[in-house]
Amino acid sequence: MRIDIITVLPELIKSPFEASILKRAVDKGIVEVHMHDLRRYGLNKYNQIDDYQYGGGAGMVMMIEPIDKMIAELKSERDYDEVIYMTPDGVTLNQRMANHLSIKGNLIILCGHYKGVDQRVRDLYVTKEISIGDYVLSGGELGAAVLCDAIIRLIPGVISDETSALTDSFQDDLLAPPVYTRPADYKGTTVPEILLSGNLPAIDKWREEQAYERTKSRRPDLLTDY
Missing domain, CATH: 1.10.1270.20 (tRNA(m1g37)methyltransferase, domain 2)
Known part of the structure; x- marks a missing residue:
């Protein structure tokens, strides 16, 4: 399995993959996890990735152009089974969903920030929207880490006693x-x-x-x- 995580704060999500079973899974070559800094495709000299929302209102919105370019780059290299957006108004993550995703090949996980992403990103590119609970975090990175842990631990070879995960x-x-x-x-x-x-x-x-x-x-x- 390969998981590509699109984030504004790659340093925030790296630590879970530097310890515990997630690190072992990566070290064994069972899963590849890559963090991609969205600011690489930011606009102008400030690497802008967000802007004020049309219609007024508090909070900034992640722009469609940087996300479109990042997803296009990833998709030019391989096919993906799902493009997942971490958002409080997504479907709540449960074990059945984790089981289903654990047998996929390639996943993109997009971490939201600010007031979220331009709705056109969700309409055009996202295939699954996932929440880890009815509360709001500063960004989608911690939710993405939770999702990755829930998925990766189910892949054969990650946990020493594979029957253990089946009795959770x-x-x-x-x-x-x-x-x-x-x-x-x-x-x-x-x-x-x-x-x-x-x-x-x-x-x-x-x-x-x-x-x-x-x-x-x-x-x-x-x-x-x-």
Whole structure:
């Protein structure tokens, strides 16, 4: 997989890819991640990428011309499965979406800033608009990092135990059950006996029940199919 991130602040988004599983994925050659500074295509001697909005109003708008040139350059080199725009009014990211994107080949992620991008960018170039929640950030970089992490960890070979990602919360529209490790008894607080029994079918059943009960208690909105 190759991910090209168009950003005004490339230094802001680099750090997540310099540590943890994202760095390992890049080092292994499983994924390529490239940051592209939009100001390379900024206009005039000031490398301008934003301007006042037509009709008046507070806040600047990212201009169409620099974005058009950047996307055209990238598309001249390869085909892309999606051009994603990170925006608060996009579809909220969930596990199902991450699963779907993890099997794609090439992605462009456009990070918004200011009051957003000229609507013509969204109309002409963007194929998917994604939000990471109902709140506003200073820019799309942190949202893009969240999206990349959610996608990349699902690619085979990124996580040592590939079955681990398949048992995460939301994979089956349920939250993950409680987990325990050593010691079995800590200051009188003990691990459920079933987990120490060695009875794998019974343990699986217990985990399914716990996942359902936890979801029912904390996120009943996820149980529409149950």
